[in-house]
Amino acid sequence: MLSVFISNRLRASKHQAGLIGFLSKSSTLGVMLGVAVLIVALSVINGFEQQLKTRLLSVVPHVAYQAPYDPISSWPDKVSLLEAQPGIVAAAPEISVTAMVQFRGELKAAQVKGVDFLTHHKVSDVGQFINGAALASLSDDDIVLGRHIAAELGLERGDKLTLLVANPQADSPLAAPKRLNFVLAGVIDMGGPIDRTLALVSVNRLQQAMGLAQDQVTGLRAKVDDVFAAHQIAMSAGRALPDLVYVNSWFRTQGSLYQDIQMVRTIVYLVVFLIIAVASFNIVSSMVMEVKEKQADIAILKTMGAKDSTIFTTFAIQGVSYALIGALVGLFIGILLALNISDLFRAWVEMDGDNPLQGVYFIEFLPSQLMWFDVVAVLSITLVIAVLSCLYPAWQAVKVDPARVLGG
Template identity: 60%
Template structure:
C-alpha cells in the first residue's frame, strides 16, 4: 500500500504538468473534484435548510397553532371544566384548554378586515400555546375583559397601534329560522400585536373566553371546542383519535395534519428530491473520475509495463489507480464539507443581508417564518461523505482493473 501511495503521488505530479495530453487529463481530474465539491456543499446546505424548516415547524408554528382540536359542529360543549381535566389526564397529552371560535370582521374607522375571533382562557391557554413568545404588548395570560390581540398584518391593514379602539363584527344566527341576523358590534381595545409571520398574522384575533361567551350568549360552562397539546406532534392524529373517544359530546376531530400537514409533506418531499438530485450530481462528478483515470491509464501504459517488468503485482497497480480516484474524491469531499458547513451555519444571516440589499423577502407573507432557517445535522454530513466515497471508489474500479491488464510485452515492444 505504501508503494501504491508513492506511485500514485508520482503519477499525480506528472499529470499536473501543463503539456499536451497531461494537461487535459489534469483538467478532467480537477473538474471531477470540483463537481464533487459543489455536490457535497450544496447537499449539506440544502439539507440544513430543510432541517431548519422542520425545526421551525415544530418549535414555532406547532407551538401556536392547535395540535389537536375537538370542535362541536351543532351545539356548544357543556361543562368544559370537567372535560378539560379528563383530557389532561390521558396518556400522551401535556395540556388541554377550552376555546370559542367564530369568524368575524375587525373594523377601525372605515377599514375592515376578515378575522378569526378566538375566545381563550388566560389560565389554560399557556398549557397549549406559546403565543406569548410572539406577542408584543399585553400577553394572552394578561388579557382583560375589553382587550383584543390582533395579528401584525391585520394591524398594518387597519392602520392600528396598541391602545387604539377596535370594533369586532360578530355574525348572529337565528337558531329557530336558521337565518343570518345583523352582526353584533363589540367594542374593544387593541392590547397586543401577534408577530408570528406568515398567514397566522392575517387572521388571528384573540379575546377572553368569558367575553366571547357573553357576545354569543353562552353560559360560563359552554364552549365551541377543546384544544390539546400532545407529547409527540408527529403522532398527533393517532393521539387525537384515541383520546377523543373519552369525550361524550359529538365533536369533529382535527389535528395539525389537516391544517398544516401539506406543509410538512412538502418539506419531506423536498428533502427526498434534494437527496436524489444532488446524489445524481455527485454520481456524475464521481464518474468523471472514470474518464480521467481511463485516459491516465492509456497515457501511463509504458510506466505500468515497466513496473510489471520490475515485479509489481496486479494488486499494486490496482491500488495505485484506486488511490488516484480516491484522492480526487477526498479533496472534493473535504473542501465541499468545509464550504457546506460554513454556508449552513451562516445561511440565515446571508439571506437576511441579501433581502435587505435587494429590498425583497420572498418568504414574507408566504410561509410561517420570514427568515431562512438552518439546522446542521451531523448525521447528514456523515451520510453524504460515506455515499460520495462509495461512488468514487466504485468509479475507480474499472479503470484500475484495466491498468492491471496491460501487457508489458506489447507495450514495450512498440
C-alpha cells in the same frame, strides 16, 4: 507508502495539463458543487422541519374538538376528562369565529379565538411570540392581533379598536353584527401567515357576544405528547366526550406540509447524488485515459518489481483523491453557506424588496439547521461512490502487460 508517492508524482505530471487534467478537474468540481448543494439543501429542509415542529405546531392545535350544532357544556369537566386520556398532556376551552377588526374606518378580517388567558399556555406557545404584555396578565378588555393585521390598520399598543362579530341570535343573516370594544395589548410576531389572520381575546367576551353560558364553549383543544400520533390520540380521546363534536388534528390541517418536506428531502437526496454520480463517472473516464497514457510507466514499474497491489492502490488513491478534494472543499463551502443562509436570504430580501416566501409557506424567512449526521452521511456516501468508480480503472492498470508495452 509507495503507492501514495507514485500517485502524487502522477498527479504532478505535465500530462495533467491536457485533456486528462481537464477531466479530473471537472470531476473534482462536480463533486464539490454536488456536496455543497446537498449540505445546503438538507440544512434548509431540516430548518423547515424544525420550524414546523417548534413554531407552527407549538401554536396550531395538536387536537381540536369542534361542536357543529349545540355548544359544549360544562367545559371544565370536559377538559378534566380529556386530560385523563392517554396521550393528552393538557386541554383548554376555545371559541373560534371569523370577525372584522375595525379601526378608524378601516376593516380587516381576522380569525378570532376566544381563549382562557390563564390556561392557554398549557396547549399553545403563542405567548412566546407576543410582543407586549404576557398572555396570563391580559384582561377581558384586551386583544392580541397578528403583526400584519395591526400594521395594515395602523394600530399600536394601547389603541382602542372594535371587533365586529356576527350575531348568532339574530333572526336575519343580514342583521347588524355585534360590536365589541377592545384595547390592543400585544402583537403576534411569528413570521408567517398566522400573523395575518389570528386574533386572541378572552373567552368570556365571546361567550357574552354569542349568548353562551359561562360554562359553554364551541370547541376544545388539546396538546398531545406525541405529535406524530396526534390523529390516533384525537380519535381515542374523543370517544370519552359525551358531546357531538368534529374531531380534528394537525395532520388534517398541516399534514400535507410535513409530507411535502419529507418528499422534497427525498428528491434532493436523489437528484444531488445523481450529480455526484455523474461527477464520479468523469473520474472513471479520466482515470481510464490516464491508465492508457501511463502504460509505459506502469510497465516500467512492474519490471522494477512493483506488485499488482501497489499498482492497483496507486491508481485507486489517485481517483479517490480527486473526489476527496472535491468533497472536502464542497463540505467547507456547504457548511459555511448553511450556517449563514438565513442571513444571506434576509439581506437579499432587503435589497430586492420582494420575499418569495411571503404568503406561500408557514414562515417568511429561510431557516437552516445544520446536522452533523448529514455531513458525515454525505461525505461517506461520496467516498463510497468515488471508491467504486476507481475500481475499474485501477484494475485496468493491473492488467497492463510489460512485455507487450515495452516490446512494441
